[in-house]
Amino acid sequence: MAGWEKREIEVGGAPITLFEAGSGRPLLILHDELGPADWQLWHEDMSKHRRLVMPIAPGFRDERIKWMRNVTDLSRFYGRMLREQKFGSLDVVGLSFGGWLAVEMAVNDPTQFAHLVMVAPFGIKPSQGYITDMYILTTAEYLKSSIADPEATPEFATLFNSATPQTIESWEDARIETAQLAWEPFMHNPSLEQHVRGLNGLPTLIFWGTKDSVVPESAMRAYAEAIPGSKLEVFEGCGHRPEIERRHEFVKSLTRFID
Amino acid sequence: MQIGYFVEQLYAGVPEEEIIRNGGFFGVQNKFFDPKIGGQLYHRYISEHIEAERVGYDMMVLNEHHANPACMSHVITIEASILAYVTKRARIATLGVPLPITKNPLRVAEELAMIDMISGGRLVPGIIRGAAFEQVASNTNPTQNREIFDEAYEFMLKAWSTPGPWRYEGKHFHYRYVNPWARPIQAKPLVLVPGVISPETVVWAAKRKLPYVALATEVNATLRMWNLYGETAAQAGYQVGPENFGYLQKLVVADSDEEAYELGKGHMYGGSHATPKYSALPGYNSKVALKDYVNKFYALMNPRAANFMDVEEQRKALLDNYPKLVDAGHIIVGTPKTVIPKIRKVLESLRPGFFNVWGPEGPIPHKNTMRMMELMGQEVIPAMREMGKELGLEDAFERELGSRPLSANGKWEPIVKSPPSAVAA
Numbered sequence: 001m002a003g004w005e006k007r008e009i010e011v012g013g014a015p016i017t018l019f020e021a022g023s024g025r026p027l028l029i030l031h032d033e034l035g036p037a038d039w040q041l042w043h044e045d046m047s048k049h050r051r052l053v054m055p056i057a058p059g060f061r062d063e064r065i066k067w068m069r070n071v072t073d074l075s076r077f078y079g080r081m082l083r084e085q086k087f088g089s090l091d092v093v094g095l096s097f098g099g100w101l102a103v104e105m106a107v108n109d110p111t112q113f114a115h116l117v118m119v120a121p122f123g124i125k126p127s128q129g130y131i132t133d134m135y136i137l138t139t140a141e142y143l144k145s146s147i148a149d150p151e152a153t154p155e156f157a158t159l160f161n162s163a164t165p166q167t168i169e170s171w172e173d174a175r176i177e178t179a180q181l182a183w184e185p186f187m188h189n190p191s192l193e194q195h196v197r198g199l200n201g202l203p204t205l206i207f208w209g210t211k212d213s214v215v216p217e218s219a220m221r222a223y224a225e226a227i228p229g230s231k232l233e234v235f236e237g238c239g240h241r242p243e244i245e246r247r248h249e250f251v252k253s254l255t256r257f258i259d
Numbered sequence: 260m261q262i263g264y265f266v267e268q269l270y271a272g273v274p275e276e277e278i279i280r281n282g283g284f285f286g287v288q289n290k291f292f293d294p295k296i297g298g299q300l301y302h303r304y305i306s307e308h309i310e311a312e313r314v315g316y317d318m319m320v321l322n323e324h325h326a327n328p329a330c331m332s333h334v335i336t337i338e339a340s341i342l343a344y345v346t347k348r349a350r351i352a353t354l355g356v357p358l359p360i361t362k363n364p365l366r367v368a369e370e371l372a373m374i375d376m377i378s379g380g381r382l383v384p385g386i387i388r389g390a391a392f393e394q395v396a397s398n399t400n401p402t403q404n405r406e407i408f409d410e411a412y413e414f415m416l417k418a419w420s421t422p423g424p425w426r427y428e429g430k431h432f433h434y435r436y437v438n439p440w441a442r443p444i445q446a447k448p449l450v451l452v453p454g455v456i457s458p459e460t461v462v463w464a465a466k467r468k469l470p471y472v473a474l475a476t477e478v479n480a481t482l483r484m485w486n487l488y489g490e491t492a493a494q495a496g497y498q499v500g501p502e503n504f505g506y507l508q509k510l511v512v513a514d515s516d517e518e519a520y521e522l523g524k525g526h527m528y529g530g531s532h533a534t535p536k537y538s539a540l541p542g543y544n545s546k547v548a549l550k551d552y553v554n555k556f557y558a559l560m561n562p563r564a565a566n567f568m569d570v571e572e573q574r575k576a577l578l579d580n581y582p583k584l585v586d587a588g589h590i591i592v593g594t595p596k597t598v599i600p601k602i603r604k605v606l607e608s609l610r611p612g613f614f615n616v617w618g619p620e621g622p623i624p625h626k627n628t629m630r631m632m633e634l635m636g637q638e639v640i641p642a643m644r645e646m647g648k649e650l651g652l653e654d655a656f657e658r659e660l661g662s663r664p665l666s667a668n669g670k671w672e673p674i675v676k677s678p679p680s681a682v683a684a
Binding site for chain 2: 135172176178180
């Protein structure tokens with residue numbers, strides 16, 4: 001986890017770990033379904049002008065919180081965390097599962113965010129196609145499927161190809177926790193599409209790649225249509241991880257949007 | 260000792276290469292299934308269980324699997340119901356009802372109660388968590404499998420025994436009006452807990468004084484489970500005996516050793532039930548177990564591990580393994596004369612109160628299964644009964660679980676005293 005500083009806090013009696021880096025206005029990062037990412041190049045880029053704050057969701061690395069039953073529960077818990085930590089209204093970028101978490105938080109209280117950014121978010125049931133069933137793929141297969149062109153993405157190999165047994169075990173923890181929260185309905189909240197219609201005035205940006213094999217385009221279009229004034233930025237030929245696959249364009253767009 | 264008869268009930272119409280190419284039975288496309296053949300096979304398998312009763316088995320043992328051709332019994336209570344009506348003497352054992360995946364313990368309680376009533380009190384309800392791939396086939400959350408299992412079990416017992424109407428609001432199940440007009444004849448049906456070397460299941464069974472039935476697991480690993488059960492029982496204040504244990508033994512009997520050896524190869528047919536991706540579901544096994552297996556998971560990550568060998572190579576690997584399994588006694592094959600001493604060795608090694616015969620597997624002609632029934636009835640079952648008596652293998656109907664006191668110093672005795680290593684020889 002080079003690059004990250006670790007800070008332990010407590011929320012409602014539960015220990016929560018924050019990974020933090022950089023300085024400037026805080027940018028909340030909500031990690032994906034496999035848990036907190038190692039230090040990545042886009043973190044490096046963003047940390048030059050932002051204080052990155054990435055909480056490890058309960059259960060993704062340590063003991064789970066037993067009463068936590070779904071992403072709505074987690075989003076309310078995170079809302080409490082932000083209030084107690086007195087972050088004020090901050091910018092958020094949520095990746096995949098974390099994108100879903102971010103928008104659930106926004107629905108609970110739009111004022112906790114200044115800008116909402118979702119990268120290929122789960123959360124809405126696609127009208128065409130399905131969100132990939134990660135549980136009948138090995139993590140290796142799932143990771144591989146999340147990138148459009150692994151050959152052209154050297155950072156992907158650095159991050160994932162030489163995973164240690166500890167990392168693999170931590171992915172397994174993450175798979176367990178996401179299954180606890182989102183096994184059924186699978187990775188979506190059936191009423192979310194209606195709730196997001198009330199997000200007037202929250203600047204919202206959605207990233208998606210045309211070669212994303214994890215979340216179908218129809219779900220992204222549904223978000224863009226439902227969230228008033230939101231913007232969908234599509235990367236041609238990119239997979240599920242534009243922050244790695246199209247890092248420069250991603251960082252540029254993200255920075256322009258939130259600054 | 261209770262002697263049971265069991266087979267998986269293969270749908271034999273699928274070319275073996277399809278199963279091998281698929282990496283196991285689970286996930287083979289159901290386009291290979293022909294309901295007309297399926298119907299005939301159901302008649303066959305039911306008739307074989309009826310025959311098992313006729314030749315003298317004590318129990319007709321059933322199981323259930325989903326979305327794969329290895330086992331045609333997809334709703335265990337349907338076959339159990341049929342047998343409840345058409346048979347008269349043998350007990351009907353479910354090994355077992357996969358409680359979590361049925362998602363409706365009130366309905367299961369009613370189904371099992373009806374089977375017990377129709378059979379005149381012959382039901383032996385075994386219950387299971389369901390294999391990992393069963394969670395896939397039923398969309399059951401594998402991370403919550405065990406807590407769903409616990410809740411369903413407790414609910415089922417209550418539904419059988421507590422006068423209604425009453426209200427139930429649990430975590431996974433909610434019934435605001437419970438008043439089933441179906442209760443078992445038996446005041447307290449004996450619940451069996453089958454397992455495949457999952458320590459948590461063994462401890463669960465021991466704490467509740469329920470027999471643990473090891474499903475054709477390797478002898479030394481099985482004895483370790485016996486000892487874990489014994490230790491847990493001692494903590495709960497009782498000494499274990501054969502009544503606490505059951506075993507499932509692959510066994511093929513024919514008129515000649517050569518014929519039995521050939522028929523026994525059916526136990527290798529198609530290879531494993533499921534590929535790793537359907538067996539390594541998140542949270543299905545405990546984190547403790549996972550930590551032990553982290554290297555195995557690491558191996559799964561290796562793309563080379565995902566490359567299945569070609570069909571012929573795989574088939575050869577399966578058949579190359581066969582003589583080793585026969586030598587180890589994992590699959591016992593032979594004539595009545597040659598299998599009886601081998602069965603004796605298993606009985607001595609494991610001292611089970613329940614001994615279930617896992618009959619011929621693979622695409623075996625009906626006549627061979629029926630011939631094995633005759634031979635079992637004429638020679639093997641009578642010999643097994645004698646051995647059971649001689650070895651003092653009391654079953655759970657003869658001896659109440661938990662009725663053996665611990666010795667005065669509070670210590671427990673393993674039911675098999677010889678070290679496990681002596682068993683394999």
